[in-house]
Amino acid sequence: MITEFGHFALILALVMALAQTVLPLVGAQKGWGNWMAAAEPAATAQLVFLVFAFAALTWGFVASDFSLRLVTLNSHTDKPLLYKITGVWGNHEGSLLLWCVILALYAAMAAWFGGNLTPSLRARVLGVQGAVSVAFLSFLIFTSNPFLRLASPPLNGEDLNPLLQDPGLAFHPPFLYLGYVGLSMSFSFAVAALIEGRVDAAWGRWVRPWTLAAWLFLTVGIALGSWWAYYELGWGGFWFWDPVENASFMPWLIAAALLHSAIVVEKREALKNWTILLAILAFGFSLIGAFIVRSGVLTSVHAFANDPERGVYLLIITGVFMGGALTLYAARAGSMQAKGVFGLASRETALIANNVLLAVAAFVVFVGTVWPLVAELVWDRKLSVGPPFFNAAFTPFMVALAAILPIGAMMPWKRARMGRVMQPLWGVLALSVALGGFVWVVQTGGAMLAPVAAVLASWLILGALAELWTRTRRADGIGGQLRRLRNLPRADWGKAVAHAGFGVTLFGIGAMTAWTVEDIRVAKIGEPFEVAGYTVELRDVRRAAGPNYTATRAAIAIGRDGRQVALLHPEKRVYPVARMPTTEAAIDGGITRDLYVVIGDPQDGGGWAVRTFVKPFANWIWAGAIVMALGGVLSLSDRRHRVAAGARSARRTTVPAE
Template sequence: MIVELGHFALILAALVAVVQMIVPMVGAQNGWRGWMAAAEPAATAQFLFVAFSFAALTYAFVTSDFSLRIVVNNSHTLKPLLYKVTGVWGNHEGSMLLWVLILALFGASAAWFGANLPERLRARVLSVQAAIGVAFYAFILLTSNPFDRLAQPPFDGQDLNPLLQDPGLAFHPPFLYLGYVGLSMAFSFAVAALIEGRVDAAWARWVRPWTLAAWLFLTIGIALGSWWAYYELGWGGFWFWDPVENASFMPWLIAAALLHSAIVTEKREALKSWTILLSILAFGFSLIGTFIVRSGVLTSVHAFANDPERGVFILLILAVFMGGALTLYAARAGAMEAKGVFALASRETALVANNVLLAVSAFVVFIGTVWPLVAELAFNRKLSVGPPFFDAAFTPFMVALAMILPIGSAMPWKRARMGRVMRPLWGIMALSVALGALVWTMQTGRSILAPVGAVLAAWLVLGAGMDLWQRAGRGGLSDKARRLRRLPRADWGKAIAHGGFGITIFGIAAMTAWQVEDIRVAEVGEPFRVGPYEITLESVEEVEGPNYVSTMGMMQVTRSGREVATLTPEKRRYPVAQMPTTEAGIDNGVLRDLYLVIGDRQSGGAWAVRSYIKPFANWIWAGAIIMALGGVMSLTDRRYRVAAGAGKAPRRAVPAE
C-alpha cells in the first residue's frame, strides 16, 4: 500500500507542477496577484508530495520489498542497512526521483525564503522552476518509473553494484545532485529576468546565493567522488578525466565563472548579458551531464544507464530548455545594456579575465569529452581522448587563473593604479618564487611541475592572506585584529576559498611529480624496498564479510627498522553480484600516503602487489574542503541571502524593448 501511495504522490506532484508552471506565469503577465500567489503553496505542496514518494521508495528498499523491479535489481537481504538506503539512488530510476526531489526542494526554498523578491519575479521564477519539474516528471513516469511492479517477485534481489557499496560513494550522488539541480535556480532567475526585461544589481544579489549554494555542493560532491576513486578503485589516482567526472566538472567551472560575473553585475551593473548567458549555460551543462550519464552514448564506469530511448528524451529536454532560453536571450539582448564603465586596469577587468579562463577551460573539457562521439558519428572513427590531452590543454588555463587571482582581489573597482596594487604583493611574489626555487633545488632534476605548483600555491595562499590584511586598514595590531573580525563574511569566504584552491593545486602538482610506484610479485615473508620503506607481505587470508568474501593481505611497513604501519589491502568478491572490488591499504599522513594493493595469486604461491608512495595526497581533498568552507562562510553573509537587503536594493530597471 505504501508503494502505491508513493506512486500516486509522484503523479500528484507532477500535476501540481503543471499548475505551478501555468497559473503564476499567467498571473505575472496580467498582474493578477491571486494567481501569482498560487506559486508558493504549489511549490510547497509539490515538494511534500515528492518527499513522500521518495520516502515510500526508501521504505521499499529498507524492508526488501522484492515486488518492485528496482529493489530486485539493486538490493539484497544480506546487504547492510546503509547500502539498502543508498541503493535508493544507486540506480537510474531512483536517482531521477532524487533529482526531482531536490528540484522541488530548491523551488520550495525560493518560495519560503524569497519574501522580499518582487512579486512578479518570484512568480516567474517559481513558474520556470516548475516547468523544469514537469519535464522531468514526464521523463520519470513515462520512461523510468521507480514504482514498476513485478508479477512474480523473486525470493531475493540481485544486489547493488559492489563499487557503490562504500560510505564515500553513498553520499557522493546526493551532493552532486544538490549542485547539478541547484543550478536550475540560476537558470530560472535568468529566464524570469529575461521575460520581465529586468536585469539589475538587485537581480544579481538574489541569484548569487543560489549559485553559491550549488557551487558549494558541487565542490563537496566532486571531492567525495575523487576521494572514493582514490581509495576504492585500486589504481591510486584521484582523477581520470572520465566523461562522467567531466560531466560534473564542467558545471562547476561555469558556476565559478557565474559567481564572479554576478559580482560585477551587482556592484557595477556591468556584464549583465554575460551573467545571464552563464546562468543559462551552467544549468545547460548540468543537463548535458545528465544526458552523458543516462544515454549510454559515452562509455563510463560511472554511467547509470544505456538506453537510447531515455537518451533521446533527455536530449529533447535539453533542446527545449536551452533552445528556448537562448532564443529568449537573443530576443532580449537590447534590454541588457551595461551601465558601468571601467578602465583596463580594474577589478572588473580582472573578473572578466577570470570568467574567460574558466569558460574556455570548461569548453576545452567539453570538447575533449564529446569529441570521441563526434568522431564516430561524423568520420566513423573510434577515438579515445584521455588524460594526456586534458592535462596539456586544461592546465595552462588554471595556471593563468591562479596567477591573476591575488592581483584581481587587490584591485579597486572602476580604475586601478598597478604600481599601487602591486606594492604589497611584490614581497608575496618574491617569497613564492623563492619557495619554488627551494623545491626545485631539493628535488634535484625532477619535473618542473612540483616547483610551479609550490609557487602558485604560495602565491594564492599568501595573496589571500595579504588581501585580508590590507582590508583591515592601517593602525596597530590590535586595531587590525578588531577590523578583521568585523570584515564581512563574504570577504573571509573569498580568501578561504582562494587559499583552498592554492592548497589543492599544490597537492595535485606534488603527488603527480613525486609519486613513487612499484609493481612486483611478492613472496610471503620476504621484504622488499619501495623508496625509504621496507614492506613485508606477512600473510594472506580468506575473510568472510557481511555480503562478500575477501582475500586480505597482512603487510608490515617499516622504515630504518622502525614499524610505520600494518596495512590490510583486500580483494573482495561479491557472490550475489558476481563482481570483484579492490580495497587498498592506505596509511594516511600529512606529508605522504603509503598505498598498497594486493592482486591475484601467482604460480608458486607468490602474490601480485602494487605499492605507491603518494606525497601530499591528502592536500588535494583538504584544499577542496577549505574551498567548501569558504563557500559556507560566504553563504552566511547576510548581504547574500535572498531575503537580506533585497527590500533596500535600488530598483533601477532596464525596460524591455
C-alpha cells in the same frame, strides 16, 4: 500499499508542478496577484508529495520488498542497512526521483524565503522552476517509474553494484545532485529576468546565493567522488578525465565563472548579457551531464544506465530548455545595457579575465569529452581522448587563473593603478618564488611541475592573507587591525578561504603527480623489498568473509629505519550475488604522504601480485576542496545574502525591455 501511495504521490507532484508552472507565469503576465500567489502553495505541495514518494521507495529498499522491480535489481537481504538506503539512488530510477525531490526543494525554498523578491519576478522564477520539474517528473513517471511491480517476486534480489557499496559513494550522489539541480535556480532567475526584460544590481545579488549554494555542493560532491576513485578503484589516482567526472566538472567551472560575474552585475551593473548567458549554460551543462550518465553514448566506469530511449528524452529536455532560453536571450540581449564604465586596469577587467579562463577551460573539457562521439558519428572512427590531451590543454588555463586571482582581488573597482595594487604583493611574490626554488632544490632539480605548483599555491594562499591584511590596515596599530579583521563581512572571509583552498588543492595535485613512486612486483610471503625508502613485507594472505562478500585479505607490513610504520590489510573481494570482484586498497594516510598498497592475484610461480605506491601530499587535494567548500559556507552565511533583496530600494535602477 505504501508503494502504491508513493506512486500516487508522484502523479500528484506532477499535477502540482503543472500548477506551479502555469498559474504564476500567466498571473505575472496578466498582473493577477492571486494567480502569482498560487506558486508558493503549489511548490510546497509538490515537495511534500515528492518527499512522501521518496520515503515510500526508501521503505521498499529497507524492508527488502522484492515485489518492487527496482528493489529486486538493486538490493539483497544480506546487504548492510546503509547500502540498502543508498541503493535508493544507486540506480537510474531512484536517482532521478532524488533529482526531482531536490528540484522541488529548491523551488520551495525560493517560495518560502523569496518574500523580498518583486512579486512578478518571484512568480516567474517559480514558474520556470516548475516547468523544469514538469519535464523531469514526466520523464520519471512515463519512462523510469521506480514503483513498477513484479508479477512473480523472487525470494531475494540481485544486489547493488559492489563499486557503489562504499561510504564515499553513499554520500557522493546527493551532494552532486544538490549542485547539479541547484543550478536550475540560476537558470530560472536568468529566464525570469529575460521575460521581465530587467537585469539590475538587485538581480545580481539575488542570484548569487543560489549559485553559491550549487557551487558549494558541487565542490563537496566532486571531492567525494575523487576520493572514492582514489581509494576504491585501486588505481591510485584521484582524477582520470572520465566522461562522467567531466560531466560534473564542467558545470562547476561555469558556476565559478557565474559567481564572479554576478559580483560585477551587483556592484557595477556591467556584464549583464554575459552573466545571463553563464546562468543558462551552467544548467545546460548539468543537463548534458545527466545525458552522459544516463544515455550510454559514452563509456564510463561511473555510468549506471544504458538506455538510448531515455537518452533521447533527455536530449529533448535539453533542447527545449536550452533552445528556448537561448532564443529568449537573443531576443532580449539588446535591452540589457551595461551601465558601469571601467578602465583596462580594474577589478572588472580582472573578473572578465577570470570568466574567460574558466569558460574556455570548460569548453576544452567539453570538446575532449564529446569528441570521440562526434568522430564516431561523422567519420565512423573510434577515438579515445585521454589524460594527455586534458592535462596539456586544460592546465595552462588553471595556471593563468591562479596567477591573476590575488592581483584581481586587490584591485579597486572602476580604475586601478598597478603600482599601488602590487605594492603589498611584491613580498608575497618573492616569498612564493623562494618557496618554489626551495622545492626545486629539495627534489634535486628535475621536472618543474611540483615547484610551479608550490609557487602558485603560495601565491594564492599568501595573496589571500595579504588582501585581508591590507584591507584592514589603519594607523591605530595591530589591535585595531585585528578587530577590523574580525568584523569583516563573512563573504570577504569566504572569498579568501576559497582562494586559499584552491591553492592547497593545486599544490596537492602538483606534488602527488610529480613525486608519486609506484612499484609493481610479485611478492612472496616473508620476503621484504624496498620502495622509496620504505621496507614492504607481505606477511600473510588469507580468506575472509564480509556481510555479503568473500575476500582475499593480505597483511602487509611497512617499515622505515628499523621500525614498523603501518600494518595494512588490502583486500580483493568477490560479491557472489552480483558475481563481481572489487579491489579494496589499504592506505596509511598522513599529512605529507600516503602509503598505498593493493593485493592482486596469486602467481603461478608462487607469491602474489602487489602494487605499492608512495603518494606525497595526496590528502592536500581533498583538504583543499574542503577549505574551498568552507569558503562557500562562510560566504553563504553572510547576512548580505540572506537579505539580498535589501538592495531593492527607492533608488533601485532597472533596465526595461525596449
